[in-house]
Amino acid sequence: MTDVLIDPAPTEKRATGRSGWFRAVWRWHFFASFLVAPVLILLAVTGLIYLFRFQLEPLMHGDLMRTDPPSQGALTQPYEVQYAAVQEAYPDASVLSMTEPKNAEETTRFSLVTADGASRDAYVDPYTGEVLGDLNPDTTLSGYAVRLHGDLMAGPWGDHVLELGACWAVVMALTGYYLFVRGWTARRRARRSGRGPAKLRSRHALVGAVSGVGLLTLLVTGLPWTGFWGEKVQSYATEHGSSLWSLDPGAVSDPTSKLDESLPHSHAVDIPWALQESDVPSSDTTQAGRSGSVANVDTAVEVADGEGLRHPFTIALPSTDDAGGVFSVIGYAFDAPSDEKTVHIDRYGGQVVATYGFDDYPTLAKVVSQGIGLHEGRSFGLWSFWGAALMCLAILFASVTGPLMWWKRRPKGAARLGAPRGRMPLKATPLLVVALVALGLFLPLFGLSLLVVLALDQLVLRRIPALAGWFDAA
Template sequence: MSKPKQSFYNLAWRWHFYAGLFVAPFMILLAITGIIYLFKPQLDPWMYRELMVVEAGPQRQSADTLLAQVRQAYPQGHVGQYLPPLNAVHSAQFVVHDGGRELNVFVDPYNAKVLGAQDGKQNLQAIARALHGELMVGTVGDRLVELAAGWGVVLVVSGLYLWWPRGRNSRGVLWPRLSARGRVLWRDLHAVSGFWGSALLLLMLLSGMTWTGLWGKQYADLWNRFPAAMWNDVPKSDQQAGALNSAHRQTVPWALENTPMPVSGAHAEHMGHHDMHSAPAAPQITLQQVEDLAKARGVAPGYSITSPNTAEGVFTIAVFADDPRNDATLHVDQYTGKVLADVRWHDYSPVARATELGVMLHEGKMFGPLNQIVILLVCLMILLGSVSGLVMWWKRRPSGGLGVPPLRHDLPRWKTAVTVMLVLGVVFPLVGVSMVVMWVVDSLVVRRGRVAVQA
């Protein structure tokens, strides 16, 4: 093998090692929380059966009747959202903000009986989702997840280079040498699972990155463009629809996150904009009218209705559908019931469509159980790759050291490799910044090591 290739192999090894040591704990956490959230459709009705499953009756009560019962049960609470029953045997759900807590309150739609409540932030799925998105520590966690996902892309790229057969037979390349023992077996499990899972792992990492606060926001700003005419040139507030989403709850589709919220304007002439923003909501249309509107407009089941918070706020009907072609986001004037905006799949740009499809594949919702099984296999591959990588490192690390692969001093500047790294550093700014930091630290460590050797 020629010296340059050998040397770049050495450099790729080093980058892969550093990235792996940082990324592996995050990947293990993301895979485990991802598996929990993946099976939400099956786990929720099983775990919360008495809250979520009801017996079908002859006649459903109106949304306003159900709302009145919830308000009676929580007189001090503010009802923020209503989720009509998904089907004939599902309860209706209200999101109630009460005494600093966010509650999911479930109501039997046939007899309007309040079935009970769960903590909206402290149930298994909400915790899994918040851990998955921002490690439950807000912005810092979001940036760490984004950094780990960006470095995950570097891991896949450098890992494929290290895996490349280079004239070896397929044993240990396309399938593991199960007869091997110790480190060789771990190495084969690591390399083979990494190879077979690489394309899907890249899809998972990139589709997941679209939700992140820094890279994802820039990506959304770049691609989520809607013509002004779509909003019927209605007055717009300074709030974006993304404000309706949180780490533990998804309301509007990704493609709508950075679109402006319209304002309810029937009374705008009677008070200043500032007064409207601080005054409480005073809807003149009922919740049932909004639900009827959703049905009349053919919005797919599974949608939520978010109530206005202020005098200028709107009702938002939104469905983040398992099949993104059924996505819908409607903003409704709280005074007149006029639809101020109605955005569907056909309004999305090609990039927004591709992203929504990627997100739904990521969440295992596109093709039912088959999609769930594929994503489960990817998560298991991620777990196997992360654990086997950590085991390999643990087995070969020297006592009292990290076991960083040695860097040859005759290393040539390998242009293509440097270009690939630079491109990844520019595309993912957090990765780029951390690369510079790592290069400085690494140079200091290597230099210190060299001085020690010379001494």
């Protein structure tokens, strides 16, 4: 399978020529695509579901997420009244956050954790204050899509499988561009000849050339989330006074709902090195119990509105067990990561305790934040949204037409796979060796998997004639 990496014998002149190079790169592309196509199909489908979650979920859960205003300009119940209704309906649960409706037809969402640790989203009619019901955000269509997209719902091992697939997808995209450029003339001749598979190959190449840019962008912007590469880079960044993430010191501003992940990535227990000396936002407990000194959700909304945050807000609510907890109001920054900002408000006096926004992020976190917005199709409004959707569709097309082309040209009845034959002369091209080593160091899982594949090739495939024939070893 991998003898493309082994130098040919001196008599095999084809491998050093144009045809040999083309077939060797084609072989890389072939096997990388076979390994990567299932991963890309899964990521593209779940990515599309995630992109359209705000359209799909209200259709599927309209009884909870939608409401009919009683009249034009009808007044809504105070948020504190809605909050009290949720507390009454779920007396044993801890209410973590509240998200405002985006428009007059949407309900108010409260994220909570039940006594047994389960996550639930409760929905309240903002006009009547009635609790309409709840659902588990992890078991909605969007919830399943997010979990499959993140780690195949298999924990760290699933995360590693996706990261490995992403690494080899980089190889697939780069080799695809080589084939696109070097095979341009051959494809045009084949189209003119009217051969059946020529049109499919030409369309695959054209769509692949367009989607390759988006694919590489999505892969690079998705790497910070990975459990191996992302964790190692975050550890390195933290040790050197930076961070991949916009961590807000001490603020519990990480709502559990999976329906809207456009919020700043903030965690109460994970403070970046650069902010370890920052004071944790807390309320002035000396004001507790004083007459007229207790703020509420509506106070927090009013204060955050005065601070210039964009609606709709998400408000992380102070725990009833933490007297020093604050209201953490997170401004809407779905279409503009640079607008990300959180205001922490004293739960007693209602004054601003601290603010933390995009301007306070480490430089690396600013880059990652913009990359996340691009990855999720929300950085540039509808242009970004539809661009991401089209890229997902293009990746699906390329991932399906690639195996289909192989199926059409496979040797029927033969005891071999029908893979392109070719071996790259690495001894004659040291720059290629340097590039592979650099890519292996930058993407450690790719480097490790490449070593494993090379070992299998040398110790197994090349020593067993049946396997060598099946994998079309040159």
